Amino acid sequence: MKKVELGRTGQYVSQVSLGCMTMGTSTDEPTSARILDAYLDAGGDFLDTANCYAWWAGEEFSGGESESMLGKLLRGRRDRVFLATKVAAGITDLPTARTADRPDGSTDWAVRERTYEGASAAVIEREAEASLRRLGTDHIDLYYVHVDDRATPLEETLSALDSLVRVGKVRYIGWSNVRTWRLERIRSLALSHGWAAPVAVQQQHSYLRPAAGADAASIAGGELLDWLSVYPDVSLAAYSSLLRGIYDDPEARESKPIWRAYAGPDAEARLAAVAKVAAALGCSGGQVALAWLLRQSPTVIPLIGPRTWEHYESIAPAFTLELPDELVSLLDNA
Template sequence: MRTVELGTTGEQVSAVALGAMLLGTRTDDAGGFALLDRFAADGGTFLDTADCYAWWEDRGSTGGQSEELLGRWFASRPGSRDRTFLSTKGTAMIRDVDEVWPADGGAPDWDAARERFVGASAPVLRRSLEASLRRLGTDHVDLYFVHVDDRSTPLEETLAELAAFVAEGKVRYVGWSNVRAWRLAEIAQLCRQHGWPAPVALQQEHSYLQRRPGLRQGSIVDDEQLDYLETHPELTLVAYSPLLKGAYDQTAEERAGNWMLANYAGPHTDGRLAAVDAIAAETGATGSQVVLAWLLARTEPRVIPLVGTTRQDRWAQAVAALDLRLTDEQRTRLDEA
């Protein structure tokens, strides 16, 4: 495992992070611990979760299962917490979670859920962090993300509370997720003005494919945000869903049924998928490994792929991308497709 610097902090973290979203729901302790053991054995240090993970897996749940499983793993593996760069997130818990589940027993209503985020007020953040620390069985987290952009709460209130967490030693660094570039600029300006700790990481959906033109979506990196990141090296991009639900390894028929690709639809995506397929054939790697190698080779901005999985074999395939060296010509073809 290689390491990379987080922002300009001097902190070295594993070049690939493990997303623990579904640990504790789609896995039991045995399966989750086995994956985490493999992650640690491979040199993985950057481990990401959130307090809301994963309420949607169990009707009646309010989340916290992932953090609870991680807490049990830390407790059962002496020294593991000290060797882990641990990030979690707050603000995306759901108020009145029962109201987002339909009476007929179907899937939760995500539009309704997004209207019930608890948000980023100081009291909510305080309760959220304290609950996360209890579940994780630790006295601090290394990186604390604001999970959703709460525009009903003044940024000053949110940032002052995050600064208090850092001063108290409960959080080492702060980050933001699912936020637009202009809000990042406001956050940075307020931090400079008040002397508050500024975000060192941005967690957004980001992959090799480019979002479709005209899409209004604040969670997927766009050209403006890329430009912002390229000129602000103090922010490292932590890219969630970098493999788009396995899209790069799917057949054309399977891709047609991949709901994540709707946000990327168009001839530009057809061209990029063809380029990935061709270079995968040339290298003998999978399409996913080609994309991870492309992301890992980027320095402006620096990208840390966040691989979310519950399976050891999928984690192993992702880590193998660290050994794939694309040629300059192959990277150029991918860039220009």
């Protein structure tokens, strides 16, 4: 698997990151171990989790299960991986948070966000220690603010993160689900104070382009992509890179809430291009979409989040799928 530099840190990571969100909840231990082993054997080393994963998977879960599972599976081989986790979206009121899920599968984010723990200094210090304990490690390689917290002064958040970097509990910091103007402010403020600045931003990003009016707080739109082209010291960790299977399931698109951010003529044209390329290469649409992302700027690092072994098997061929230039051109110009 290809390795790329994370920002301008001198740290190289696999260009495909393994999202471990469901490990320990909807993905059982044997399957989690099998997926992790296969990913490592394929040359992967960039693991992504969060302190809140995955409280929504069942009434018996409260968050931290993914970190605990990874801590168990990584015993004796922690040095083989670059480990990312997150803070700020832990749930302080689980009963209220559970009411945010609507029957149609969408989420009332206003309800959900009222229960987030936020990114205060006290939360960061407490939750970093909890994550380190669950992960069974003495340091976190990349520590994200999971959801931008606009109620806490940035100075407080950045100073707390910098303190973790200075004592060696965190190596690098990042931000997720953040608007571009806020990311610019975060970066500028960190640099002006000599604090650790973000080396990665994690946003939803795929081959399909978001429709006009899609929420720019969580999706990498044109403005953020332009910003990143100016600041190559910040990598884009692209979550939901396969858009939860919509490249290969046309009939289910209308029932998947994620489709609403992309639906329209542009998405239809791009899906048609993916289908044409997939037919030409004898592969799946999801494999084409992931291979296309891997052809983009080396500062783009797609995340995959397989829940089952079969899902992982369906994705893995894209790690080495070569797209001929003429098919890349077809995808680029759709």
